[in-house]
Amino acid sequence: MFADMRKIAGLAWPVLIGQLAIIAFGVMDTVMVGRYSAVDLAALGLGSSVYVSVFVGLTGVVLALQPISGQLFGARRYTEIGEEVRQGLWLSAGLAALGFVVMFFPEPLLAISHVPPALHERTEAYLRIAAFGLPASLAFRVYTALTNGVGKPRLVMILQIGALLIKIPLNLWFIFGGFGVPALGGPGCALASTIINCVLAVIGLTLLARLEFFAPFEIFKHFCWPERRRQVALLKLGVPMGLSFLIEVTSYTFMALFIARFGTTTLAGHQITGNFGAVLYMTPMSIGVATSTLVAQALGAHHHEAARTLARHGIVMACTIGLGYAATAFILRPEILAGYTTNAAVVAAAMPLLPIMLIYHIFDTFQTVTAFVLRAYKVAVVPTVIYAVALWGVGLGGGYLLGFDVGGAVPVWLTGARGFWAASAASLAVAGSGLFLHWRAISKRRAFEQPEPLAS
Incomplete structure (x- = not known):
């Protein structure tokens, strides 16, 4: 077990550091904008929720x-x-065109939240600026998918750390203004990220062309137009993966849209809670990526029992760490919230949400690593169905019933934003159980199958 965990950790730590650098984008956005204005902080929460829904859904296909x-x-x-x-x-180019349209014309999504005109305007500005960085961001995800798939996550980590160092001064400049640039507030975060995404894409593609490690792949040695057979193979796996990501993220996005009806302060508290949850999520995601890489390579070599063992050990490792995170964060929750904002009303709104989010994190850890393992097996359709039932049905549907006290029988402590978070935690418990049982059945069956050639 410990030998496998060392292998997983060896791939996971660069992914974790790189992803923490990227998630630090969101943390810095939240902290800096939180000191600019409460309206801009709420707009950032709403705008980033919509952006993440679009971006993650499309990224899932590319991955x-x-x-x-x-x-x-x-x-x-x-x-x-x-x-x-x-x-x-x-494929990423085609998906970027689709995502650009959705983000540049966000009115149908923003109409759901019934927000005040000032908040609507700031959110729309954020999304329209972010839309221009989407093509570059998806191109960089091609680079990320390849380097992680072949076990070279450090090549991504280095670029992500560099991006963080650039993000800090750009954020300060665009949010608060200076040197001839007016103070943009929340939309300034989107402008900084758009510039950085373009830089990352250029560097990533250059490395694919120049580094000796990638030479045997002959990536840019030949030009080709989109090939129907390979595009179909990518979409056959990628579309269910993208839908799984989309279901997961839109359940959170629509939660933010509904929570917006409780007021700007409640939405700001939700934004802080969700942002800290995203920081915690980076560890199980990194372990999931590492475990998935090792499992996929073992399957490619037809070592099915080794793949099953690696998967089990990755899940155990992630869940153990997740429990430790939850216990530590529960003890330190006043200090954590104080680090995000000095607004006492926002802290009061976030305080009861944080313990529920920590339970959510434990279940999220379990389902995240299990889902990555299933993707290594190139299994994505059934997980998508599981996500739809659990996250949209139990999570979003249950959250609506609890949050808005539909029927009038919900305890006061379980209404409002707390109801949405509680239902989301329950939905991840359901999703994790379903995914794990499906992986057990799939892995046992694959162990007795004859080797099949990979799709080509």
Whole structure:
């Protein structure tokens, strides 16, 4: 067990550091904008929820490249990896066009929240600026998927740390103004991120062309147009993956849209709680990526029992760490909230949400790593159905019933934003159980199957 955990940790820590650098974008946005104005903080929470829904859903499709390249790498079919990367870049371009339209014209989504005109205007400005960075961000995710799939996450980590160092001064400049630039508040965060995404994309693609490690893949040695067969293979895995991500994130997005009806202060408290939860999420996500990489490579080499063992150990490792995080954060919750804002009303709104979010985090850890393991097996359709039933049905539907006290029988302590968070925690418990049982059935069946050639 410990040997497997060391392997997982060896791949997970660069992913974790890199993702913490990226999630620090959101933390800095929240902290800096929280000191600019409460309205801009609420707009940031609403705008980032919509952006993340669009971005994560599309990213999920692109990330189909990770298990595909992982299995090809395990099978030592290197030139096929290059073919898949080229098709992944074409796919990301098409998805970016779709996402740009949704984000540049966000009115249908914002209408759900019934927010005041000032908040609506700031949120719309945030989304329209962020839309211009989406194509570059998806192109960089192709680079990320490949490097993680072949076990080189440090190549992503270095760029993400560099991006964080650039993000700090850009945020200060655009949020508060200076040197001829007016103070933009919340939308200034989007402008800083858009510039950084473009820089990351250029550097990532340059590394794919220049680094010796990628030379056997012959990524840019050949030009190709979108190839129907490979695009279909990517979409067959990527669309369910993207839908799973989309279901997961939109359940949170619509929660924010509904919570907005309780007022700006409540929404700001929810934003802080969700942002801290996103920081905690980076650890199980990193372990999930690392476990998925090792499992995919073992499957590519037809080592099915090793793949099952690695998967079990990754899940145990993540859940143990998740429990430790939850206990520590519960004790330190006043200090954590004080670090986000000096607004006493916002702290009071966030305080009762944080313990519920920590329970949410424990279940989220379990389902996250299990979902990544299933993606290594190139299994995505059933997990999507599980997510839809659990997160939209139990989470969002249950949250609406509790939060708005539909029927008038919900205890006061379980109404409002607390009801939405409690239902979301329950939904992740349901999702995690379903995903784990499905993985057990799939892994046992695969162990007795004859080796099959990878899709090419």
